[in-house]
Amino acid sequence: MDFHSNKPKSLVFLKTEKEIMKKFVILLMVLAIGVAFYEQTSAEKNVYVMVIAIVIFMMGMMQLSSKTPSKNQDKEKDNVQ
Numbered sequence: 001m002d003f004h005s006n007k008p009k010s011l012v013f014l015k016t017e018k019e020i021m022k023k024f025v026i027l028l029m030v031l032a033i034g035v036a037f038y039e040q041t042s043a044e045k046n047v048y049v050m051v052i053a054i055v056i057f058m059m060g061m062m063q064l065s066s067k068t069p070s071k072n073q074d075k076e077k078d079n080v081q
Contacts (some may be wrong), residue, residue, distance in 0.1 A: 020063065029060035 036053035039046055 025060045025063055029057050032056040032060070 033052040036050055037050045039053070041046070
């Protein structure tokens with residue numbers, strides 16, 4: 001990271017904070033799926049634990065994919081009248 005650039009230091013800090021948050025979300029998703037798989041293999045399955053793990057995973061996927069641009073974004077701009 002170049003701290004001698006013309007960017008304000010707050011923007012540099014926010015970028016690293018976003019990267020840390022992204023890694024935290026990925027770690028949380030992996031843990032949730034691990035818990036879901038472990039619960040699936042146990043003798044007495046707890047449905048509530050499975051549902052909570054899947055909800056955490058899906059919310060993480062939504063958060064991570066919210067910044068991904070649409071494949072048809074250019075086509076949508078051309079079709080606007």
